[in-house]
Amino acid sequence: MPFDARATGGAQTDTRRDRQLVAGWLFAVAAMILMMIVLGGATRLTGSGLSIMEWAPIGGALPPLGEAEWQRLFHLYEQIPQYALLHQGFGLAGFKQIFWLEWVHRFWGRLIGVAFLGPLLCFWATGRIEPRLRPRLGLLFVLGGLQAAVGWFMVASGFLPDTTAVSPYRMVAHLGLALLLYAAILWTGLDVLRPEHGRTTAPGRLAAATAGLVFATMLAGGFVAGLHAGLDYNTFPLMDGRLVPAGYAALSPVWRNPLENIAAVQFDHRLLATCTVIAALATVAAGLASSPDSSVRAALLALAAAVVAQYALGVATLLLVVPIELATAHQAGAVLLLTAALVALHALRTARWASGDHAAAAPSA
Numbered sequence: 001m002p003f004d005a006r007a008t009g010g011a012q013t014d015t016r017r018d019r020q021l022v023a024g025w026l027f028a029v030a031a032m033i034l035m036m037i038v039l040g041g042a043t044r045l046t047g048s049g050l051s052i053m054e055w056a057p058i059g060g061a062l063p064p065l066g067e068a069e070w071q072r073l074f075h076l077y078e079q080i081p082q083y084a085l086l087h088q089g090f091g092l093a094g095f096k097q098i099f100w101l102e103w104v105h106r107f108w109g110r111l112i113g114v115a116f117l118g119p120l121l122c123f124w125a126t127g128r129i130e131p132r133l134r135p136r137l138g139l140l141f142v143l144g145g146l147q148a149a150v151g152w153f154m155v156a157s158g159f160l161p162d163t164t165a166v167s168p169y170r171m172v173a174h175l176g177l178a179l180l181l182y183a184a185i186l187w188t189g190l191d192v193l194r195p196e197h198g199r200t201t202a203p204g205r206l207a208a209a210t211a212g213l214v215f216a217t218m219l220a221g222g223f224v225a226g227l228h229a230g231l232d233y234n235t236f237p238l239m240d241g242r243l244v245p246a247g248y249a250a251l252s253p254v255w256r257n258p259l260e261n262i263a264a265v266q267f268d269h270r271l272l273a274t275c276t277v278i279a280a281l282a283t284v285a286a287g288l289a290s291s292p293d294s295s296v297r298a299a300l301l302a303l304a305a306a307v308v309a310q311y312a313l314g315v316a317t318l319l320l321v322v323p324i325e326l327a328t329a330h331q332a333g334a335v336l337l338l339t340a341a342l343v344a345l346h347a348l349r350t351a352r353w354a355s356g357d358h359a360a361a362a363p364s365a
Contacts, residue, residue: 018128019192025119026189032112033182034335039105040178041331044225045324048098049166050082050159052106055152061110063103073099082164109148116141133188140184147177168226169259175222179215182335183342190346203287207345210279210303214338217272221334224269229262230322236315239267273314276337280307283344291351299340299347306340309333 043049053076054060064070074095077083087094120137123129129137154174157167224230239245245263257264280303287300310333317326 023189023193030186038332048101051098171226172222204348206283211341213276220269223265229266293351296347296351299344303340303344306337310337
């Protein structure tokens with residue numbers, strides 16, 4: 001049977017188009033998760049997260065539709081310690097202000113579920129999703145459902161006696177799972193668009209370390225947020241005139257300090273952030289010196305800009321004693337920095353190299 005070059009070219013074009021379509025869908029879902037993380041930070045900063053006392057995955061998709069429903073929800077909120085200790089007397093109008101942000105946060109989570117499942121089923125049925133990716137995408141959908149349950153588990157910790165905020169441990173678990181989902185979906189999209197060859201290089205190892213440090217710094221930032229540790233030691237680079245604050249190891253047993261001690265939690269976040277800057281800039285220098293690939297160089301320069309901007313934003317947030325707008329921008333910047341680190345890592349793993357053994361060529365469509 002004669003070889004038909006046109007048929008082969010058409011198949012390659014269809015495959016390339018399918019990859020672009022699936023990758024675009026995954027990037028859109030990742031962008032929605034990024035917005036969800038930012039909304040979550042805003043609800044925490046404004047004290048809105050405990051305003052909805054019920055977990056109603058189906059019925060909660062609709063906002064209150066009448067005065068009677070508003071009064072019922074407000075009455076529920078009046079029963080928890082946050083209202084009695086912080087908001088007593090602010091009335092239905094005040095309740096509505098904090099309610100709407102939390103409702104949008106939860107509604108956005110539902111939209112993410114629909115935006116992931118609908119196209120997943122469509123692409124799966126039409127054969128656009130490669131068989132190797134199907135188990136991964138199915139697992140990601142299950143983890144997304146688990147994330148919703150972890151979110152309610154976190155919120156429920158704020159209803160305990162004499163409690164006005166959620167447990168920092170549960171909040172960090174909720175944040176960590178959100179970041180893992182975001183990173184996995186973003187990475188899968190990148191891999192669909194340009195499959196990895198799995199080659200390990202020195203710049204690639206540095207990029208992997210940078211991404212790990214960004215993740216660890218964000219989890220440490222979760223403890224800073226949960227303990228309101230940013231409201232203390234509002235100087236930089238010293239903390240109360242010292243490099244290491246005097247109360248760093250004040251709690252016993254010692255393991256509690258990095259998780260519950262305000263001085264230790266803030267110091268660790270600063271230290272991890274500084275290590276992240278060093279690792280990121282080392283990645284950029286090594287990558288620029290080794291690869292002539294323009295896409296790699298663009299990704300590395302974006303990483304450099306993101307890490308410097310995020311570090312400066314963090315310092316400004318601290319010095320200005322955590323204004324809501326700046327703190328929200330700092331959380332958004334952290335996710336963008338994680339994005340830049342992952343994009344740079346993936347670009348380094350699929351790049352052509354200037355020296356050493358020659359990397360595999362970019363994959364054909």
